[in-house]
Amino acid sequence: MGFPAISIYAQQPALADTTGLTGQRDMIDILEKLFRMDKKKIDSSRMKKKFQFSIIPVAGSVAGGGTAVATAFNAAFYTGDESTTSLSTITFSPWFSFDGKFVLPFRNMIWLPNDALLSKGDSRFMIYPQYTWGIGGNSNPDNKVLLEYNYIRFYHSFLKEVGNKLYLGTGYNVDHHYNVSLEKDTSALSSIPFFDYREQYKQKSTSSGLVINFLIDSRKNSINPRGGAYFAVDYRFNPENLGSSSQWQSILVDARKYFSFDKRRQNLLAFWSYYWGVTNGKAPFLDLPSIGWDYYSRSGRGFQQNRHRSNRLINLESEYRRDISGNGFWGFVVFTNIHSVSEYLGNRFVYWHPAAGAGLRIKFNKISRTNIGIDFAMSKDYAGIYVVLGEAF
Numbered sequence: 001m002g003f004p005a006i007s008i009y010a011q012q013p014a015l016a017d018t019t020g021l022t023g024q025r026d027m028i029d030i031l032e033k034l035f036r037m038d039k040k041k042i043d044s045s046r047m048k049k050k051f052q053f054s055i056i057p058v059a060g061s062v063a064g065g066g067t068a069v070a071t072a073f074n075a076a077f078y079t080g081d082e083s084t085t086s087l088s089t090i091t092f093s094p095w096f097s098f099d100g101k102f103v104l105p106f107r108n109m110i111w112l113p114n115d116a117l118l119s120k121g122d123s124r125f126m127i128y129p130q131y132t133w134g135i136g137g138n139s140n141p142d143n144k145v146l147l148e149y150n151y152i153r154f155y156h157s158f159l160k161e162v163g164n165k166l167y168l169g170t171g172y173n174v175d176h177h178y179n180v181s182l183e184k185d186t187s188a189l190s191s192i193p194f195f196d197y198r199e200q201y202k203q204k205s206t207s208s209g210l211v212i213n214f215l216i217d218s219r220k221n222s223i224n225p226r227g228g229a230y231f232a233v234d235y236r237f238n239p240e241n242l243g244s245s246s247q248w249q250s251i252l253v254d255a256r257k258y259f260s261f262d263k264r265r266q267n268l269l270a271f272w273s274y275y276w277g278v279t280n281g282k283a284p285f286l287d288l289p290s291i292g293w294d295y296y297s298r299s300g301r302g303f304q305q306n307r308h309r310s311n312r313l314i315n316l317e318s319e320y321r322r323d324i325s326g327n328g329f330w331g332f333v334v335f336t337n338i339h340s341v342s343e344y345l346g347n348r349f350v351y352w353h354p355a356a357g358a359g360l361r362i363k364f365n366k367i368s369r370t371n372i373g374i375d376f377a378m379s380k381d382y383a384g385i386y387v388v389l390g391e392a393f
Contacts, residue, residue: 025327026366056364056372058387063129063146063304070095072389076368080113087111087368101127118167118215121156122295132201134192135288135310135344137351141381143191146183147202149286152176155295157213167215173236174243177286178204195344197285205245205284209238219258223390224369226268230256238281248281250289256393266323266331272393274299277312277342289313291339298392300339302355302377302384310341314349317393321361331361331371335392355379364389 057071072093078085088110096102105124112119130147133139157171180202182189194201212235219228234252238244253275261267276289289312292305299315300307319335338354357377364370373388 023327024363024366025325025329026363027372028365030329056387056389063131068095068097068101074389079111084114085111086115101129103128116161118159118161118169119156120159120171122153123155124151124153126151126153130306131304132192132306132309134194135197136193137308137310137341137343137349137353139193139308140191143188145186145189145192147180147286148183149177149180151286155211157211159213159215165216165218167213167217169213169215171211171213172209173211174206174208175284175287176204176206176208177284180204180286193344194285201285205286206243207238207245207248207284207287208243209236210242211236221369224266224371225256225258225270225391227258227260229258230254238283245284246282248283249279250277250283251279252276252294254294265326266321266328268321270319270321270391270393272315272317272319274315274317275313283311289341291315291341300337300355301335301357301375301386301392302337302379302382303339303353304382304384307382308339308341308353310344311347312342312349313339315339319392321391328366329363331363333359333361333373333375333391335359335375335377353379359386359388 055071055073057069070093072091074089074091076087076089079088089108090110091107092105093107094102094104103124103126105122105126107123108119108121110119111117127150128148130149131144132147133141133144153175155171155173157169159167159169162168182202214233216229216231219225219230222230232252232254236250236252238246238248238250240247253273255273257271259269261269274294276294278288288309290306290309291300291303291313292307293299294315297305299317315337316339317335317337319333321333322331324330324332334356335358336354336356338352340349340352342348343350355377357375359373359375361371361373364372370390371388373386373391375386375388375392377384377386
């Protein structure tokens, strides 16, 4: 079947948890044994390093045909005292295909000393193929067209701590789509519901504006949380006087909760709820809420990215994570998700789309609890394999 999608999830900031590592194994331990390295010397060096690096390659197919090669690279470091400062990360996860399509994403989450200030950014340049089924939750899976476009994204915010694990901030977001074109075969075009976007969806567009950020994060390790909760709200304004093609506003609400049943081994139930909606005005077609287009492109395993798009989107996911081996090297996950987009005419949530899957986990780095994951997910009309570095959420 091959890989219907390229999905690389890079590490997120977390405190390096060095407790409970006795008897634990990861891929670096396996390499030490395989090449007969000095284990004590290498382990001591790993614990003292200022920068921790992770990298994973993967290959698969992309929309419109062709094969892509992707790599996720992560550098992690502290800016202050490790006991009071979270781990900062810079991630770079490029992929390219052999026919000229490529994506260059660069993300950073930098915590200043004592977590007094958080700087987070998401910058991308993409020459991207993407299928679209139009707008609404009841589109025919056989009626799709391939959109080719170039895309520039720049999201950057600064958040200041105003309470215990409570942050407020502001930033600037811009999305610019250009060189938008359709594939040569547009026979399905008349069957795709574009509504009042029929003349605009394939034109260039810009959304440029300010964002207000609210964040609560009680997780000690967001690469692979053992417990805690996460709640974030971003409200975005896109006025025309800042360069937007049209004036509109949106809200994004991201809530996660983790329940651990074992202090020594991975035995955890995780929940994720995600809402994204246009609250005022008319967003450009390619900026409308769509499954798989959350900040880290993690939502909707079992669906093609952009499968459902409209003014509002709700996504709900749950996942059970457990170690298989006593040393934590092997593990597994099982998960389900369901999402819905509002009907463009009427703005009601009518059609709900479930998916489910399972995955294998291999411990990549026991210090940061980073896993390599291979997930298989399927829905009614689609099945996909996802290679991940770190957990989906």
